[in-house]
Amino acid sequence: MPIITPLKSHLSNNINDKTKTCWIDVDLSKPDDHHWLTSQSDLSEDLIAFLLRENFVNHRNLHDGSVLIALKVSGEQPTINSLGLVDLKIFIDANRIITIRYHPVMAIDKTYTYLESLKSDSTDTHSLVQEDLIQKSLVQKTEKHEAKVIDVFCHIINNLTDHIEKVTFTMSDQIAVLEDQYFDTGETFDASLLLKLRGDICKTRRILTVLKNTLFIRIEEPTLLTNGEDKTILVRASSHVKLHLDNLDDLLSRIDMLQNLDDSKLSEAMSESSFNLTIVATVFLPLTFVSGLLGMNVGGIPDTHNPWGFWGITSAMILLAISLWVYLYRRLRLIRFGR
Structure with a gap:
């Protein structure tokens, strides 16, 4: 069975809400989780087929009043992909969020840590209450977390963008080394490294673009029943994503500048060579004419x-x-x- 974490409903604090408001984390590498998704999840056959197939691109779409996104995100361990990307799908509606993956994902594990911290904070708050009230509180907290669906969703996105921020800083440092090498010493840089950096930036940017579009849908789509407090959380997460998109665009601009400078330097070298060849040809043109004329x-x-x-x-x-x-x-x- 997948890990099912009851969450707080955004509509009320009724205890019956715990049966329908939850986070379901499905690890398809486990046979029980795979069986639950195909036979007990109550999702449509088309949706299940989409959730089971491998992600080829990052994209998002609306599905019966809910949002479904498919991503290539960073896993816990390096993979054959240069960015360590693994598949992650997120299905979210008003009352539940379902995450589907084949491999461990750092953003998911950090979200579980976040929920555990909320539970521990709640138990610390009740540390001065009578023993019977403490036991009652502990039972309730193990049954239902104080976080809502939108909190879990935004926390997963924030964890993804936090990791992307680290990747962005690493790529920025690599570009800075190339810039210093070019401007300070005049040495040419490895064009293949720039091409690899551009490819990594484009792959990372695709992830952020999908997250930005998903957050926009959650904010603007009226059928998703998002209240004012949830919109505030979504807007904050959206601003975080837009900031990193701007940073990636800045990295692309720096790469373009380096490539343009390198192309200009190469063009100047070719122009100088052409100029030298023209001088040589001009010097030998009269001699060629005279030798051809007198030798015919x-x-x-x-x-x-x-x-x-x-x-x-x-x-x-x-x-x-x-x-x-x-x-x-x-x-x-x-x-x-x-x-």
Whole structure:
């Protein structure tokens, strides 16, 4: 069976709410959890099929008045993915939240720690009450946590963004090293490293974009029955996500700047090489003309025996070349001005 954590209802404090307001954490690597999802969860067949398949992209959608998001998030242990990403799906409606995963996820474990801290704080508050009241309070707290569905949802999102913040700082430090290397020493940087950083940023940004859109739906969608207090929590989490999106956009801008500078440096080097080749060609052009002119076979040229015949033919070729150059130059100028 999956871990079912009763939560506080956002509608009232009626004790009957504990039977329908809960957090269900499903670990599909366990056969019992898999059996519960397919036969006892009361979810539609299409939804169950979606929850069982592997995540290929990060996305979210509305489903019968609820929100379903599929993410690639950071797990507890490194995976073959460069960011250590594993599958996580979250199904949330007004009265319950269901998390579906195949591997341990840091955000889920930290949320459990958060709920346990709430329970321990509550028991500490009652430490001065009579012993029978203490025992009664402990029984109630083990049955139902004081956190609501929206609290658990936002805490999971905050844990995800906190980890993304650490990843962002690491990538920012790597980019700063490349910037210092380029500006201080003039050394070229590894273009493949920049490409890898850009790829990691884009993957991380996709996670945050889905979270931002999901929070927006929870805030704005009237069918989800979100009250004023819940909206405040959602807006705070949304601001946290937007902040990290802005940070990632800033990292992309820094990478673009480095790549543009490197491309400009490469273009300058190519322009300098072209300029040097042009100078060499200009120096050798008259020599090539003279060697070609004096080395050609003039046996078949008219007026070969005339002392002015050679110079007449040569002058005619030079005039023809100059006329073609003037004609083409003026034609190109007219085309340029026409544009």
